[in-house]
Each structure stands twice: as C-alpha cells, then as structure tokens.
Amino acid sequence: MRRKAACFAACVSIACQSAIAGPLLDYIREYDLNNYSLGVSIATSENPFAGVSNSNFAYPYLTSFRHSAFTDDWLLIRGENIGFRYITESDWELGVIGRIQTLGLGGADNDALRGLDERRATIEAGPIIGWRRWPVHVQFRSYWELLDRHKGTTSEVEFSLPRQFDRGYFVPSVKFLYLSDDYSGYYYGVADYEATPSRAAYQPGDAVNTWAGFSLGYELTPRWLLSTTVGIEFLDSAVTSSPIVDRDKLWSVSVGLAYNADIFESAQDVGDVQPRFEVRLSGLSSSTDTKIIRDASSGEPGEEIDLEDVLGIANRETVVQFDSFFRVAYYHRFELGYFELLRRSSKTLEQDLVFGDENFNAGTEVELGTTSKVLRFAYSYSLMRDMQKELGVTAGLSYSRFETAVTADSTQQFERVRANTLVPTIGVFGSVAVGANWRLSADINAFALEFDRFKGYTGYMNVGFERNFGDHMGAGIGYSFYGTRLKSRDEDLRGLFRLRQHGPKVTISMSF
Numbered sequence: 001m002r003r004k005a006a007c008f009a010a011c012v013s014i015a016c017q018s019a020i021a022g023p024l025l026d027y028i029r030e031y032d033l034n035n036y037s038l039g040v041s042i043a044t045s046e047n048p049f050a051g052v053s054n055s056n057f058a059y060p061y062l063t064s065f066r067h068s069a070f071t072d073d074w075l076l077i078r079g080e081n082i083g084f085r086y087i088t089e090s091d092w093e094l095g096v097i098g099r100i101q102t103l104g105l106g107g108a109d110n111d112a113l114r115g116l117d118e119r120r121a122t123i124e125a126g127p128i129i130g131w132r133r134w135p136v137h138v139q140f141r142s143y144w145e146l147l148d149r150h151k152g153t154t155s156e157v158e159f160s161l162p163r164q165f166d167r168g169y170f171v172p173s174v175k176f177l178y179l180s181d182d183y184s185g186y187y188y189g190v191a192d193y194e195a196t197p198s199r200a201a202y203q204p205g206d207a208v209n210t211w212a213g214f215s216l217g218y219e220l221t222p223r224w225l226l227s228t229t230v231g232i233e234f235l236d237s238a239v240t241s242s243p244i245v246d247r248d249k250l251w252s253v254s255v256g257l258a259y260n261a262d263i264f265e266s267a268q269d270v271g272d273v274q275p276r277f278e279v280r281l282s283g284l285s286s287s288t289d290t291k292i293i294r295d296a297s298s299g300e301p302g303e304e305i306d307l308e309d310v311l312g313i314a315n316r317e318t319v320v321q322f323d324s325f326f327r328v329a330y331y332h333r334f335e336l337g338y339f340e341l342l343r344r345s346s347k348t349l350e351q352d353l354v355f356g357d358e359n360f361n362a363g364t365e366v367e368l369g370t371t372s373k374v375l376r377f378a379y380s381y382s383l384m385r386d387m388q389k390e391l392g393v394t395a396g397l398s399y400s401r402f403e404t405a406v407t408a409d410s411t412q413q414f415e416r417v418r419a420n421t422l423v424p425t426i427g428v429f430g431s432v433a434v435g436a437n438w439r440l441s442a443d444i445n446a447f448a449l450e451f452d453r454f455k456g457y458t459g460y461m462n463v464g465f466e467r468n469f470g471d472h473m474g475a476g477i478g479y480s481f482y483g484t485r486l487k488s489r490d491e492d493l494r495g496l497f498r499l500r501q502h503g504p505k506v507t508i509s510m511s512f
Contacts, residue, residue: 029384035073036064037225039258048188048235049105050112050246063258065225067169067217069137069162076128079215079229081141085128093130097141098123103187112244116194119187122149123446136161145183146446147457152183168218168225175211177233188242199243207236213252225258277512282321284480284505286341289315290370292404293496294356294417295489303354304496307404311368312347321480321505331382335396339482340373341501355406356494358415370404372499374482376460378445380429387433394427394445398458400484402497419486419497423447423458437468458484464507474509 044056064071068078072087076095085095104119123146130139142155160173184204195201213231220226233250240248290307308315321339328334345368353360360366378396385392400423405416427445434440446459459482466476481502488494 025383029386035066035071036062036075036077037258037260038062039225039227039256041227041254041256043252043254045252046247046250047106048103048239048245048247048250049108050244051110052106052108052113055102055106061256061258063217063225063227063256065168065217065219065260067162067164067171067215069132069160069171070164070169083125083128087132091132093128093132093139095128096125097128098125099143100124101145111198112246115196116190116244120149122147124154126153148455150183150186152180152186154179154183168216170214170216172214173212177209177211179207179209179236179239181205184239188239188245190243202242204236204238204242207238209236209239210234223260223262225260226256227258228253228255276327278325278327278509279511280323280325280507280509282323282478282480282505282507284319284321284339285316285503286319286501287316287503288341288343289498289500290404291496291498292355292417294415295495305353305355307368307370310353311345311366311406313343313345313368313370316503317341317343319501331385331392333380333382335376335378335380335394337376338374340371342372343370344368353406356415356417358406358413360406360408360411360413364408364411364413367407367409368405369407371402372501373401375399376425376445378425378427389430389432391430392428394425394429394443396425396445398423398425398445398447398460400458402484402486402499404497417495417497419488421458421486425458425460427460434465439466439468440464441466455487456485466507466509472511474507474511476507476509478505478507479503480505 039061040058041061042056042058044054046054062077062082064073064077068076074084074086076083076085076097080099081097082099083095083097085093085097087093100121101124102121104121105113105116124143125146126142126144128139128141130137137160139158139160140155141158142153144153145151155178156175158173158175160171162171163169181203184207188202188204188207190199190202192201211231211233213229215227215229217225217227229252231252233252235245235248235250239245288308290313292305292307293303294305305311307313319339319341321337323335323337326334346365347368348365349360349362351362353366376396376398378394380392380394382390382392384390400419400421402420403416403418405414407414425445425447427443429441429443431439431441442461442463444459444461447457461481462478463480464476464478466474466478468474479502481500483500483502485496485498487496
C-alpha cells in the first residue's frame, strides 16, 4: 500500500509541478467553466455474478458539449473517469485520473453466492498517457486501488476513432482491459473458507477482457445535450470459469440529458486581500454507526458488535463542530477543524456478549462509554479563485482518537478498545457564488493507510449552502460525513474498528 500511495503521489506531484508553471496555471484560472454542463443520467448494466439482476441507477453528472478527444481542456471527463491532463504541442496527452469501482454482489442471497464476503466498492486512480496525432487515438490508463480493498491493479488500452459534426460527436472505441491476479481474485475468486460442496475454491489469476462500444452526443438546442454510451464487455475465460460468474459478456447502456446554464462569469480578482481569519461553528445532527471486532489475546477473532444495536447506545446525537480558516495570501490558506462525540449508555444484556477476553453473560447490566475526537490541520492552495468561484487542493494531517469501554460492575469485568492515529490527508475543495449573497461549497479529504500498527482508511466530506449577512457574518445549512476503518494487532485496538458519522448541520460563521 505504501508503494502504491508513493507511486500515486509521484503522479500527482508531476502533474502539480506542470500545473504550477506560470502560463499553464494562468490558463487554468482563466478557463471558461461554462464549457461544462450539469445533467442527469440513467444507466443500466449487466452484473457478472450468478443470480444477480442488472444494475439500474440514476445519477447527476458533469459533461461537455464537445468530446474530450477534440479539446485541450485541463479537466478531463471521459466515461466513468474524471481527472486532470495536459496536452502537448505534439498531441501527447498526460494526466492523472480517478474513478469509483462499484462492482459487487449487490446483496444477492442465492445458492451460488450465499456465504461469500461482499465485494465492496472502492476508489481507483492512476496516470494516463495518450496519443492523438493519428486518426485513431490511443490512450493508456492504469489504476491503483486506494482503499486497500482488492489490493490489485487494472490497466486499459483504448483505441478510438473520434468524429465531430456540427451538433455533436460520435466516438466508437475498443478497449483491452488487464486485470491483475489480486483484482480478479477479489471480485471473481472463491477463497478456501468460502468454498462449499457445491462451490469449489477458485483463483482466476490474471485476465484480459475486451470492451467495444461507442459514445454519442447530440445538441438538441444550444443549451441542451443528449448523450449516450453503449458497450459490451467480453469476459476472459479465467473470469467465466469462476463458479460465481454466470455470464460471458456484459452489456451496458447509459443515457444522459444535460443543461448548460452559462452561470460562470469571467475571472475577476477578489482584490487586495489582507490576511483574513474566518471561524465556523456548526451543530451537526449526527447519525452514527459503530462496529467493533475485539480479538482475544490469543489472536482468535471475536464477534462483530454493533454498538448501537447490541449495546443500545444512541445512534443520533447533536455534535458541535469547529472549523477555522486563515488566509495568508490570495491563493494560500491554513485550516483547523475539530469535533468530538461522547456517548454513554447502560443496558441489561439480552444475550451473551463475547468482547475480546471477556464473556459478558446474558442478564448482566453493562455500562458503555465511547469517545470520538478528530482534529484536522491542513494547507490549501487555490488553483482558481475569483469573485464568483474557487477551486483548490488540500494537504494536511488528521489526528483521530477513538475509545470504547464496556464495564460490568456486578461481575468486575472490563474491556476496552482504543485507537489513536495521526495520518496525512489529501483532498479537493471548491465553492461558487449563487446570486449576490449565497454560496455553495464542498470539500472532500481522504487517505488510505497501512503502517506499523494500523491498516485501513479515513475520509471526510462536507457540503454547505451559506448566506452572507454583510462582510463579516454568515449562516447556512449543510451535510457532513466522516468515516474511518482501522484494523490493528496493537494491544489497545487488537481487532477492527469502524465508525461512520453523517448528518445535516446548521452553521454560523464570522470573519475578520
């Protein structure tokens, strides 16, 4: 995981060093974001797993009236990929992209899949290299998995023949997809402990799938774009031989309708900005889901405990969240954030509870105390900033402290889980003015970790809609999400800890 993170960081570093170059950075800041439109897409795709129905879902998406094959835009949107790129004078395409991998069992419970571990969604990212000088465009993409789910890699080589006409585009293409043995083993393999008399253990090894299809975009009017993508993926024999796969090819279709509102204005400087300090105080109605597996000292895994369901601790609390921002220059700022959640409960156990080395018998009254504290510090740099909009990147540190203790005074039993972590985080943030006094903002920070004691991931997301009252006051509403998953053999944790906190919030801000 450290090697994958280092390689990905190197790609990001190279891209950032290119972006910092004066002319290119000026190009990004002066770029007309009205080239992009927001729409809604409906997609359906076949699932390869036995007895699982097709996936059907609708989602918002960002698109352009011109296909990326015909532009030099630094923001790359192609299929499920989004990222940044640079087009050289000789038509080489270099960049970094990411995507969400959603392949999974879909919660199906049939004879072919019963007893299998869920194949979880994850985030994949990596470099792209393309060549656009020939009529047939060539693009190579490689993805590393960032959340340490399948621990594998995938690579794609795409050949496309882009065609542009007055009111749209048509791009047929063929892709060859390489799946590493870790990737194919995670999604299509059957581990020894998952095997049954009717389902043999199976490891597919490396695989190469083939995809063929096309993308089509058509301007219904100067503001409305209708787009569609149709494709079929032919699965490698290593995949189709899996006892949990019952298809040899997969169809997928998506249809989207986007509208270009031309809401973005030409870049206008905010003006001479002196160092400015902003404080935000938020009340978050937090819905919390906490799961713990406390292993015994012998190393034997314990049972998964849902603190809210099994031990009766409140799953909804009001949390106070503090954030501050100190802008030291036009494009630079520092951030500091903190929140904590303290919960206490008592319950008479309805069934035996095995927690680490302690066995709490049914009928025992137990006291539960749990504490969650998160302190975040970050430096942010604005790639783009003017009177209307801001877009930037963030790098920082996140310190998390989690503690859960179960006590039974009547039997003198006590067991505790504690985890303290300090990890780096990377992310993106952005905001856009809506009218004269309203502003919509969002930021996302995440990091996957694997070091001496801990293995897992942590992530934070915030979306807000705020109204300004003069130059120094503001108030708004929003939504926050914080999630972490830690696994360790360290004595304080010795097991698995998973926490998710999310909910709506009300915010008051002051700036000086």
